[in-house]
Every structure is written in C-alpha cells, then in structure tokens.
Amino acid sequence: MALTRESSAGYMTNWAARLFARELERQLAPSGIAPAYMPVLFALADGSALTQKELARRAAVEQPTMAATLNRMERDAMIIRTRDPEDKRSALVALTPLAQGKIETVERVVSAINELALEQLVPDERRQFIALLGRVIRVLEAQDGALGN
Amino acid sequence: MALTRESSAGYMTNWAARLFARELERQLAPSGIAPAYMPVLFALADGSALTQKELARRAAVEQPTMAATLNRMERDAMIIRTRDPEDKRSALVALTPLAQGKIETVERVVSAINELALEQLVPDERRQFIALLGRVIRVLEAQDGALGN
DNA sequence: GCCATTTACATAGCTTGCTATCTAAAAACA
DNA sequence: TGTTTTTAGATAGCAAGCTATGTAAATGGC
Numbered sequence: 300m301a302l303t304r305e306s307s308a309g310y311m312t313n314w315a316a317r318l319f320a321r322e323l324e325r326q327l328a329p330s331g332i333a334p335a336y337m338p339v340l341f342a343l344a345d346g347s348a349l350t351q352k353e354l355a356r357r358a359a360v361e362q363p364t365m366a367a368t369l370n371r372m373e374r375d376a377m378i379i380r381t382r383d384p385e386d387k388r389s390a391l392v393a394l395t396p397l398a399q400g401k402i403e404t405v406e407r408v409v410s411a412i413n414e415l416a417l418e419q420l421v422p423d424e425r426r427q428f429i430a431l432l433g434r435v436i437r438v439l440e441a442q443d444g445a446l447g448n
Numbered sequence: 449m450a451l452t453r454e455s456s457a458g459y460m461t462n463w464a465a466r467l468f469a470r471e472l473e474r475q476l477a478p479s480g481i482a483p484a485y486m487p488v489l490f491a492l493a494d495g496s497a498l499t500q501k502e503l504a505r506r507a508a509v510e511q512p513t514m515a516a517t518l519n520r521m522e523r524d525a526m527i528i529r530t531r532d533p534e535d536k537r538s539a540l541v542a543l544t545p546l547a548q549g550k551i552e553t554v555e556r557v558v559s560a561i562n563e564l565a566l567e568q569l570v571p572d573e574r575r576q577f578i579a580l581l582g583r584v585i586r587v588l589e590a591q592d593g594a595l596g597n
Numbered sequence: 598g599c600c601a602t603t604t605a606c607a608t609a610g611c612t613t614g615c616t617a618t619c620t621a622a623a624a625a626c627a
Numbered sequence: 628t629g630t631t632t633t634t635a636g637a638t639a640g641c642a643a644g645c646t647a648t649g650t651a652a653a654t655g656g657c
Contacts (some may be wrong), residue, residue: 308562308574309468310486314508316465317644319458320590324612324645335613337459352635359463364614366503366637371612387624388635413457415591416584425457431573432460435565439465439467442564466614471644473615484643501605513644515607521640537605539654 308435319416326408330401331375335368338406339378340394344402348381348391372398457584468565475557479550480524484517486554488527489543493551497530497540521547 323334332340338358342349349357357363369392372378377398380390417425462519472483481489487507491498498506504514520542528548529539566574 305656306578308565308581309472309558309560309580311578311585312461312467312468315581315585315588316462317508318491318585318592318623319461319529321592321645322588325626333612339625351637359466360613363616363638385621386635390636409458416457416588419492420580420588421487424580426582428575429455429457429460431577431580431584432457432464434568434579436464436467438568439464439471439565443467443470447616469612469643470615482642499605509643510645511606512608512646516643537655539606 319412322412326412327405330404332405333371333399336377337409339368339372340398340402340405343392343394348393350389351390354392388420451540468561471561474552475561479553481550481554484524485521487519488521489547489551489554492541492543497542499538499540503541
C-alpha cells in the first residue's frame with residue numbers, strides 16, 4: 300500500500316497535535332498561560348505542592364523539559380519553589396494565587412477547543428477517538444519504557 | 449464532566465505525537481534523517497525540484513519552519529538549492545543522491561512504527577483512527593485558516 | 598513607465614520537546 | 628564509619644515548531 304501522509308498514523312497525529320497547539324496558544328495568550336503550563340496547573344490546582352520529578356511524571360515529559368517549564372512559570376510568577384527541608388536536593392513546587400486564579404479560564408478554553416475539534420463527531424465517535432488514542436499511547440509507552448530510561 | 453488529561457482530545461493527541469516522534473527519532477538516527485526531513489524527502493522523491501513555499505505547503509508547516517529545516521538538510525548534504533532563473537526571489541530545491549538513497553530505508557522505518565503503534569487495533573479500528581484524525585484536522589485547519597494567515 | 602502592492606524568502610526571538618552530562622545530597626552496604 | 632551507588636535537579640546543546648518583521652524581486656494599476 301502507498302505510504303502517503305494521509306495514511307500515516309504518525310504523520311496525522313503530529314499534524315493534529317500541531318493544530319491543537321496553535322489554537323491553544325492563540326486562545327490562552329491573553330491569560331498569560333502557555334500550553335506547557337497546563338499539566339502543572341492541573342496537578343497543583345488543589346493547592347498541593349509537588350516535586351519537579353513528580354510533575355514531570357504526571358505531565359509525561361522528561362525531567363529537563365519540566366525544569367525549563369518550571370523556570371518559565373517562575374519567571375511569569377505562576378509558581379513558587381520552596382526548598383524541601385526533608386531532602387535538600389529537591390524543591391516543592393506550588394501555585395501562586397495568580398496562577399490559581401486562572402485555572403477556571405484555562406479549563407473553559409480547553410473544553411472549548413476540544414469541543415471545536417470534535418464538533419464533526421457524534422458522541423460515540425468522540426469516545427472512540429479518545430479510546431483509540433489511549434490504546435496507541437499505551438503501546439508506544441510500553442515500547443519507550445522497554446528501551447532504556 | 450471532569451477535565452482530566454485522559455479525556456482531553458488535545459492532550460492525548462499531543463502525547464501520542466510526542467511518543468511517535470521519540471520512536472521515529474530513535475529509529476531514524478542511524479540513517480542521518482531527522483523526522484522533519486521526511487515530508488521533504490517524500491515530496492522530492494520522484495526527482496523533481498520544488499520551491500520552499502510549495503514544500504512548506506505540502507508539509508503543512510509555516511515558511512520559516514521550512515526554511516530552517518531546509519538549512520539543516522543542506523548542512524547534512526541532503527538537498528541542493530539552485531537559484532530559479534525565472535524568478536530571482538526563489539530557489540528550487542532538489543534531493544542529493546545521498547538523500548535519494550535513503551528513501552527506501554525511511555519508508556521501511558515509517559511503516560514499522562505505524563505498524564507498532566497500531567498493533568493492538570484491528571484493521572477496521574485502524575481505518576477509523578486515521579479517518580477520525582482526518583476529520584479533526586479538517587475542522588482545526590478550517591479554524592486556523594479562518595483567523596488570519 | 599512608475600509607483601504601490603504582493604510575493605518569496607531570510608532573520609530574530611521565543612517555546613517546548615529531547616539527550617547527555619554534571620553536581621550534590623541521600624541511601625545502601627561493607 | 629566510610630565508600631559506593633542512586634537519586635533530584637541543573638545545565639548545555641540541539642531540533643522543530645511558531646509569530647513578527649525585514650528585504651528584494653515581481654506584478655498590477657494608473
């Protein structure tokens with residue numbers, strides 16, 4: 300079978316992800332929230348404080364990626380890092396009131412974009428889409444875990 | 449309804465795309481081909497020469513992104529740019545024999561990764577997955593086109 | 598024929614991802 | 628106790644995406 304971009308799951312997934320990111324960035328811009336801040340925002344929304352390592356795990360990104368994201372969030376006054384007295388290597392990250400105050404807006408934006416993206420799909424197809432993505436992710440995660448890191 | 453990453457189409461799509469990219473990079477590394485080179489490789493595989501603008505359109509990336517990709521490909525001796533005598537603003541891009549010689553390998557790698565990613569899905573589900581991605585892309589592209597550029 | 602507009606590309610600057618590698622603290626163990 | 632190993636983060640360096648903006652060539656009116 301012909302290998303066209305339209306029939307390559309990887310190419311299509313990358314393409315869709317870039318379109319999601321563009322739209323998200325556009326809609327989040329006024330709030331001062333960048334897309335990469337979102338997993339951190341949601342993880343700490345309940346007022347808890349977590350380590351960088353735990354945040355990286357939840358966002359499914361590598362440690363240096365999370366370090367850079369937290370640096371930008373700190374610059375933008377979205378988080379504060381406090382040295383962990385129990386373990387001097389690590390810091391506990393918590394949201395500032397500024398960030399707390401933006402969570403609802405972010406949730407609305409995310410819902411709106413998901414709604415837009417899926418607007419041509421009936422409820423059953425939406426569930427299917429999410430479920431299929433989940434199954435693809437599980438396979439690729441297993442592969443990723445199998446070789447190193 | 450709860451807004452968890454597992455139920456956000458955007459988050460899941462981004463996650464899947466990153467996993468695809470990691471695996472692709474790993475498997476393409478020995479060949480010296482970076483993932484972003486692929487759309488260029490396939491567009492020029494027949495020996496034709498295209499402008500940067502046309503390559504950007506086919507890869508669905510912005511012009512400066514394609515410019516940077518072509519710079520890296522030139523550095524890696526994958527393409528040659530020849531000034532277009534008809535239009536002194538533009539250059540025609542063609543693959544070098546080095547790049548031509550890698551196309552088959554790249555095709556094999558792409559097929560293998562798509563096969564891996566979809567290995568848990570039956571043929572019908574695979575078609576569904578690609579089709580749903582296509583419909584999501586179409587909606588987001590329309591939105592993107594509607595506001596500027 | 599000349600000026601205004603459009604077009605093709607270049608460049609600057611930023612985000613978000615990655616790998617590889619370093620440092621310092623904590624934990625394990627001999 | 629002292630040494631080795633593991634763990635948490637930091638840092639360097641690169642890829643690949645984006646927007647905004649600049650420049651030079653081509654095009655389109657008038």
